[in-house]
Amino acid sequence: MNDKLALPVGTTLDRFIMRKQEDFPFASGELSQLLRDIALAAKIVNREINRAGLLDISGAFGQQNVQGEEQQKLDVIANIRFIRALRNGGEVCTIISEEEEDLIQTGNKKGRYIVAMDPLDGSSNIDVNVSIGTIFSIYRRCSEVGTDGTMEDCLQAGTQQIAAGYVVYGSSTMLVYTTGNGVNGFTYEPSLGEFFLSHPNIKTPQTGNIYSCNEGGSNSFPEGIKNYINYCKENNYSGRYIGSLVADFHRNLLKGGIYIYPPTAKAPNGKLRLLYEANSLAFIVEQAGGKATNGTQRIMEIEPTELHQRCPLIIGSTEMVDKVEGFLRAEVPVS
Numbered sequence: 371m372n373d374k375l376a377l378p379v380g381t382t383l384d385r386f387i388m389r390k391q392e393d394f395p396f397a398s399g400e401l402s403q404l405l406r407d408i409a410l411a412a413k414i415v416n417r418e419i420n421r422a423g424l425l426d427i428s429g430a431f432g433q434q435n436v437q438g439e440e441q442q443k444l445d446v447i448a449n450i451r452f453i454r455a456l457r458n459g460g461e462v463c464t465i466i467s468e469e470e471e472d473l474i475q476t477g478n479k480k481g482r483y484i485v486a487m488d489p490l491d492g493s494s495n496i497d498v499n500v501s502i503g504t505i506f507s508i509y510r511r512c513s514e515v516g517t518d519g520t521m522e523d524c525l526q527a528g529t530q531q532i533a534a535g536y537v538v539y540g541s542s543t544m545l546v547y548t549t550g551n552g553v554n555g556f557t558y559e560p561s562l563g564e565f566f567l568s569h570p571n572i573k574t575p576q577t578g579n580i581y582s583c584n585e586g587g588s589n590s591f592p593e594g595i596k597n598y599i600n601y602c603k604e605n606n607y608s609g610r611y612i613g614s615l616v617a618d619f620h621r622n623l624l625k626g627g628i629y630i631y632p633p634t635a636k637a638p639n640g641k642l643r644l645l646y647e648a649n650s651l652a653f654i655v656e657q658a659g660g661k662a663t664n665g666t667q668r669i670m671e672i673e674p675t676e677l678h679q680r681c682p683l684i685i686g687s688t689e690m691v692d693k694v695e696g697f698l699r700a701e702v703p704v705s
């Protein structure tokens with residue numbers, strides 16, 4: 371990170387993006403515009419979320435998505451809002467969304483970017499006023515400009531991400547992202563309609579004492595994961611599980627901790643999606659000094675073969691992730 375360009379807390383996102391543009395080798399303003407388009411959609415979705423209880427936008431939408439999950443109305447609304455903002459912005463040729471089976475061609479054939487997104491993360495928490503989020507990854511297309519994006523453009527490994535981030539709609543709304551030059555967090559000020567730099571250059575602690583895992587499925591966890599959970603309990607770690615990946619990840623990023631969604635009988639490949647959940651957060655955590663693995667392989671080195679493929683996710687403070695990998699290698703208790 372170029373410290374002479376360290377911007378003060380309170381800098382608007384717009385100004386931050388502009389000043390940081392020269393950090394990016396292809397600095398042509400297109401990525402900056404794309405980040406602004408995402409921030410705009412986040413502001414609109416934030417407004418919908420805040421009013422969900424008042425408007426008829428809570429509850430199920432009445433159809434299932436490609437994952438076989440019951441779509442919530444806000445899943446669909448967030449999906450529409452982000453697609454519209456990216457289409458109107460003109461920088462994105464193709465979108466991969468959790469809520470759509472196939473590629474979404476925006477018609478912006480001159481667009482140089484691909485966006486993979488989870489428009490609304492933590493859907494099970496929408497109607498109960500618990501923090502939810504949006505997750506996104508940005509890739510540069512490898513196909514020729516002037517055509518629609520291809521499947522090859524969309525199945526790039528996480529190491530090819532040029533930017534990634536998330537929005538957490540919680541007690542405050544924050545946008546956290548990286549372009550490969552560190553991680554910065556911005557807090558939304560609704561009365562001014564602006565995101566302001568509130569968490570510059572986020573670094574996650576090397577270790578912590580918080581573990582996040584849905585132990586409800588632990589009977590079918592791999593032995594190594596069971597042993598790690600026991601290790602956490604023997605060492606009086608705190609169990610914290612919101613059930614919204616973005617919110618659990620964000621807490622652990624700031625305080626130190628680990629989030630684990632292993633393979634289970636119900637989800638033999640884990641539950642979370644590689645392209646628009648695991649890869650995005652893996653880029654963020656690595657840029658913040660942490661680590662992300664599927665238990666044996668660095669998440670960002672997994673070569674995608676399907677748009678909506680799932681993978682086990684173990685992500686957070688480096689020493690804690692290393693410990694889990696040790697337990698998995700040993701599959702016997704490691705003191």
Ligand SMILES: O=P(O)(O)OC[C@H]1O[C@](O)(COP(=O)(O)O)[C@@H](O)[C@@H]1O
Nearest residue numbers: 488490491492493494584613614615
């Ligand atoms: O209910 P479970 O099995 O613990 O799963 C919760 C996980 O599933 C998710 O809700 C999946 O994301 P979506 O809500 O975007 O489908 C994560 O946010 C969360 O961490």
Ligand SMILES: [Mg+2]
Nearest residue numbers: 488491492647
């Ligand atoms: Mg999700």
Ligand SMILES: [Mg+2]
Nearest residue numbers: 468488490491
């Ligand atoms: Mg979702």
